Amino acid sequence: MTLLKKNKNFVLSGDQCYHLKAQNYQVLSSRSKKDRFTIQETENEFIVSYKEKNFIGEIADLKQNKCTVLINGNTYRFTIDTEASFERKEKLQKNKPIKINCNVLAPMPGKITEVLTSEGSFIEKGNPLVLLEAMKMQNQILAAQDGTVSKILIKDGDSVMSNQVLIEMV
Amino acid sequence: MIKSILIANRGEIAIRIARTATNMGIMVYCIQTNREANALYLEYADEIITLEENPNGSIFLNAEELIRIAKLHHIEAIHPGYGFLSESPYLASRCKDEGILFIGPSEKAIYTMGNKGMARNIAQKSGIPVLTGSTSNITNFYDAKAWVDQIGYPVIMKAVAGGGGKGMRIVRKADELELMYKLVRNEAKSAFNDDSLLIEKYIENPKHIEIQVLADRYGNAIHLFERECSIQRKHQKLMEEAPSIALTDEMRTKMGEMALFLCRKINYHTLGTVEFLLDEDNKFYFLEMNTRVQVEHPVTEAITGIDLIEQQIKTAAGEKLELQQNDIQKKAWAIELRINAEDVQADFAPNPGIIDKMEFPECSFLRVDTGFESGKLIPQSFDSLITKLIITGENRQEAIEHAKAVIENTVIKGVKTTIPFFKQVLNHPDFINGTYNTSFISKKLNKPFFQEKEEEKTAAIMALQAYLNEKQKIESNLTQEEDSAWAKKMRIKLF
Numbered sequence: 118m119t120l121l122k123k124n125k126n127f128v129l130s131g132d133q134c135y136h137l138k139a140q141n142y143q144v145l146s147s148r149s150k151k152d153r154f155t156i157q158e159t160e161n162e163f164i165v166s167y168k169e170k171n172f173i174g175e176i177a178d179l180k181q182n183k184c185t186v187l188i189n190g191n192t193y194r195f196t197i198d199t200e201a202s203f204e205r206k207e208k209l210q211k212n213k214p215i216k217i218n219c220n221v222l223a224p225m226p227g228k229i230t231e232v233l234t235s236e237g238s239f240i241e242k243g244n245p246l247v248l249l250e251a252m253k254m255q256n257q258i259l260a261a262q263d264g265t266v267s268k269i270l271i272k273d274g275d276s277v278m279s280n281q282v283l284i285e286m287v
Numbered sequence: 288m289i290k291s292i293l294i295a296n297r298g299e300i301a302i303r304i305a306r307t308a309t310n311m312g313i314m315v316y317c318i319q320t321n322r323e324a325n326a327l328y329l330e331y332a333d334e335i336i337t338l339e340e341n342p343n344g345s346i347f348l349n350a351e352e353l354i355r356i357a358k359l360h361h362i363e364a365i366h367p368g369y370g371f372l373s374e375s376p377y378l379a380s381r382c383k384d385e386g387i388l389f390i391g392p393s394e395k396a397i398y399t400m401g402n403k404g405m406a407r408n409i410a411q412k413s414g415i416p417v418l419t420g421s422t423s424n425i426t427n428f429y430d431a432k433a434w435v436d437q438i439g440y441p442v443i444m445k446a447v448a449g450g451g452g453k454g455m456r457i458v459r460k461a462d463e464l465e466l467m468y469k470l471v472r473n474e475a476k477s478a479f480n481d482d483s484l485l486i487e488k489y490i491e492n493p494k495h496i497e498i499q500v501l502a503d504r505y506g507n508a509i510h511l512f513e514r515e516c517s518i519q520r521k522h523q524k525l526m527e528e529a530p531s532i533a534l535t536d537e538m539r540t541k542m543g544e545m546a547l548f549l550c551r552k553i554n555y556h557t558l559g560t561v562e563f564l565l566d567e568d569n570k571f572y573f574l575e576m577n578t579r580v581q582v583e584h585p586v587t588e589a590i591t592g593i594d595l596i597e598q599q600i601k602t603a604a605g606e607k608l609e610l611q612q613n614d615i616q617k618k619a620w621a622i623e624l625r626i627n628a629e630d631v632q633a634d635f636a637p638n639p640g641i642i643d644k645m646e647f648p649e650c651s652f653l654r655v656d657t658g659f660e661s662g663k664l665i666p667q668s669f670d671s672l673i674t675k676l677i678i679t680g681e682n683r684q685e686a687i688e689h690a691k692a693v694i695e696n697t698v699i700k701g702v703k704t705t706i707p708f709f710k711q712v713l714n715h716p717d718f719i720n721g722t723y724n725t726s727f728i729s730k731k732l733n734k735p736f737f738q739e740k741e742e743e744k745t746a747a748i749m750a751l752q753a754y755l756n757e758k759q760k761i762e763s764n765l766t767q768e769e770d771s772a773w774a775k776k777m778r779i780k781l782f
Contacts, residue, residue, distance in 0.1 A: 127751055135747040142759040144752045154745070156752055163749040172745040175700075176753045184750035190699070190707040191632060191736060193746035197754050225636050226667050230473045233466075245466060248473060252637040252671045253453060254521070255474045 126200035131193050136200070219264050221284040223277040227251030231273055238266050240286065247271070247283055258283065289313060289363040289388055289604055293336075295353050295378075296368030297328055298658030299675060300580070304366050305331035307596040316362050320346055323666050327659055336360065345668070347371040348480065350378040357387050364388035366600070370670070373579035374401050374448070390603045392557050392578050399553055400576040403447050403485045410573035413548040417573045418564075420487030431468050434486045435461075443489040444468065446475030446482070453478045455522040457489050492724045493564040495519065496531050496571065498546040499587045501598050503608035504556045510543035511587050511595075511615050518712060520635055520728045520735075525705060526712060527583035528622045529590050532683060532721035533565060542571060549576065558584075558599040567724075582625070585656060585677040589621035619679045620686040624694070626657075626674040628665045630703040631736040639667040643701030645674075652679045652689045665702060673704070683721070687713055710737030 129135045138145040146153050154167040165172045174188040182197045198206065230248040234240060240260045247258040264286035271283050291314040294301045305315045305328070317332035321339060329335050336356055338346050346352055348371055357365055365387055367373035373391065376398035382389035391397065400406045404422055411417045421434040424447050435442050435458065444467060446454030454474040456467045468484070476482040495516045502508035515531030516524040530539070546561035560581050562574040584595050593610070602608060630638045645661045647653065657674035659665060665673060678693055680686030691713050694706060717723045717731050728735060 129747040129750055131743055131747060133743060135744055137748065137751050139751065139755055142755045144748055144755065154748060156748060158752070158756075163752060165745040165748050167741055167745050167748075170739065170741075172739065172742065172749075174746055174749045176749065179750075179753050179757060182754065184754055186746040186749050186753075187700075188742055188746050188749075189710075189737070189739060190704060191738060191742065192630075192703065193743055193750070195747055195750045197751060224633065226639070227637075230477070231469065248470065250473070250477060251667060252639070252669065253474075253478050254637070255470050255477075256636070257470070 128198050128200055128203040129195040130198070130203075131195045135195075219262055219286045220282045221246055221258060221260070221286060223249060223279055223281045223283055224258070225249070225251045225256070226279045227256070227277060229271050229273055229275045229277060229283075230255060232269060232271065234266050234269070234284070236266050236269055240264055240266060249277070260286070288606075289600070291316065291360075291362045292364045292366055292390070292600075293353065293357050293360075293362045294318075294328075294332075294366050294368065295347055296366070296371060296373075297323060297326060297347065297669065298672065299328075299656045300368040300582075300658075301328035302331050302658060303656055304368060304596055307594055308366075308600070309333075311597060311600065313364075313600070316356075316360060318346055318356070322668050323664070325663065327657070327663055334360070344480075345371070350375060350381055353378065354381050354385055354387065358385060362387070364390055364600075364603070366390040367579065369579050369582055374577070376401060388604060390557070390600055392555055392559065396553050396555050397578045400559075400578050401448060403445060403449075403575055406576055407573060409552055410549055410576075413545070413552045415545045415549060415573040416571065418488045418490065421485050424483035425486065426483045428465060428468050431484065431486060432464060435464060438486060438488050441489040441491070442486050444471045445485050445487070446471060446479055447485050448479040448481040448483070449475060453523070490564055490566050490572070492726045492730075493517075493566050494531070494533055494724045495524075495562065495574070496534065496542065496565050497560045497562040497574075497577075497581075498542055499584070499595070500546050500550050500555070500559045500561060501595070501602065501608065501610070502550050502556045502559070503602045504605055505607055506551065506554075507608040508547050508550045508555070509608065509610055509612045509615060510546050511591050511593065512617060513539060513542065514583055514586055516583060517723055517725050518718075518727060519725050524583060525625050525627070525728075526623065526709065527586050528620070528683075528686070529586040530617055530620070533569075538569070538571075549573075557602045558595055582672065582675070583623050585654060585675060586621040586623045589654065589677055589679045590617050590619050591615055592618060619681060620683045621677060621679045622686050622690050624676040624678070624690065624709050625672055625705065626676060626697075626699070627671040627705045628673050628702045629671050629705055631705055631708045632703075635705075635735070637667070637671045638703040639665045639671070640702040641665070642673075642699065644698055645700075646698040647676070648693055648696035650689075650693070652686075653677070653693050654679075673702075687719060707736035707738075711735060 124140050127137050157164045162175050174186050177187045178185040184195050186193045227249045230250045234246050242262045244260045245257040249256045267287045268285040292308050293316045308315050314333045316334045319335050319337045372378040376394045379389045379394040407417045425431050441459045443457050456471050458467045472482045496513050499511040513531050514527050514529045516527040518526035560577040563571040564574050565571045628638045629635045641664050647655050654677040659673045678690045680689045712718050
């Protein structure tokens with residue numbers, strides 16, 4: 118357990134990476150005038166004033182070091198690391214051959230209309246794998262990357278939850 | 288006039304119908320299902336009929352069950368709304384058999400216009416230009432392939448029984464054909480319980496313009512101008528306006544007349560919509576006819592001041608149409624925004640859930656047709672439309688400004704909605720100048736949602752602060768606890 122009373126640099130990785138400083142459990146504003154911001158907290162909202170605009174946001178989810186923020190109806194997901202651990206991770210990723218977990222998850226709750234692949238097939242990125250019906254629409258679940266289907270965990274007609282693993286790929 | 292009506296629908300349209308029916312002094316019956324037992328629409332009913340949902344399909348798709356309920360409770364009429372059985376000739380014919388008034392046209396008109404092949408033939412005979420396409424129902428892949436070979440790519444595949452934009456896909460290349468065929472067939476089966484298809488030549492970048500018609504049983508028919516519905520994704524309309532900036536008065540009159548030719552040709556009565564595609568050379572083609580009330584009917588109501596549901600019920604009940612073509616005037620410009628429970632950042636994926644908070648501004652130029660309110664659950668088993676915002680202005684520019692103000696002051700929490708999308712569209716030059724067409728979302732929007740500059744960075748600041756708050760809570764608890772000897776030693780080492 119690291120105590121965070123002291124100064125610390127953080128990296129928040131979302132669509133982009135943001136380097137932010139904190140002291141005594143408070144995010145520190147930048148020293149430069151044009152990059153300065155203020156942060157206020159109400160019961161369930163944050164108000165950040167930045168570049169002459171007010172942004173009102175709320176925390177949709179915070180689990181360990183993953184945080185989802187909602188602003189203006191948009192969601193932003195971040196992984197929060199200290200600068201040291203971020204660099205360590207980067208280094209590890211560089212040295213290791215990338216082996217990303219490429220299981221196919223259900224993006225939304227629904228019902229499987231059809232499985233379009235079979236175990237053992239080689240799949241190219243973008244190939245349709247499963248048809249999932251949600252709110253009366255047929256949604257194609259596409260392969261996020263090349264790989265081989267190692268196991269199919271669902272069958273036609275199954276009801277699935279959001280983020281349920283549908284297909285295991287290697 | 289009828290004294291009781293069964294609304295065979297749910298959500299905002301059930302409420303919309305209930306409002307007018309109540310104003311007309313008609314007793315309103317709604318159906319409560321266990322998929323949506325606390326739905327808002329039930330609060331608008333005079334009588335609620337509770338049914339166990341059959342796991343094999345929705346009650347709203349079960350004509351026999353609807354007839355049984357209507358007879359059991361001595362209800363005089365059934366209003367099907369849109370979607371579900373609204374374009375089912377079977378329900379219309381069963382109603383007729385049992386002496387129940389179906390709020391819609393005749394079984395024959397529904398059947399003819401519901402079959403897109405037949406509809407095209409009749410439209411052509413009425414003098415309306417049509418696109419080349421298959422002339423019989425396609426029920427297997429080999430027929431589909433044969434037609435496509437004859438018509439040539441790109442083509443559009445549609446569920447013959449389709450409507451509401453479901454069961455429709457464009458095919459541009461031979462290697463996509465089989466998969467697209469499957470997708471459309473499955474959607475057709477699940478949404479309309481009929482998997483036969485139709486294939487037509489696809490025109491690139493058309494505008495979608497539709498004419499609202501209203502007719503009685505005695506041959507009187509009028510049109511209530513057009514609606515433009517070119518803001519679509521996956522062939523589903525998201526935003527509509529009336530009138531359309533693309534039409535000259537001459538074109539408006541011509542399309543209106545064509546729509547009425549078609550109505551007269553099939554002895555159409557009650558409310559209907561004749562849909563057209565307008566190509567880049569301002570030539571129009573028959574698309575289809577919808578024989579029901581449409582989701583976007585309020586924009587027409589907003590510009591003409593006419594209650595279309597009232598007219599629909601009256602003409603269905605056999606009253607003579609009192610309105611004449613000259614009575615119909617354009618008094619305003621109106622825009623409808625469909626608030627869907629969808630994640631625009633994830634390609635409009637459905638986002639069902641509980642609405643924590645839902646608030647709209649109160650102003651004279653806003654009409655809210657909602658099926659939900661704060662605290663209500665949006666079920667996964669129905670479509671994603673939750674609310675329609677209908678905004679008017681004296682002219683198009685004012686309507687757009689009003690729409691922006693409404694969106695700015697609308698709060699919906701708990702589920703993601705199409706609001707960030709509307710912010711983006713309302714500020715886009717192609718929408719503002721009116722040159723947009725149905726490929727607007729895929730071709731013109733670099734991202735389908737509005738984002739303030741630096742929005743992600745401020746989100747990062749909030750995320751870190753929330754994280755630090757959480758850490759502080761945990762760590763202050765830790766230090767308060769009796770430290771073990773080992774922890775004490777470690778703490779000394781660390782600091």
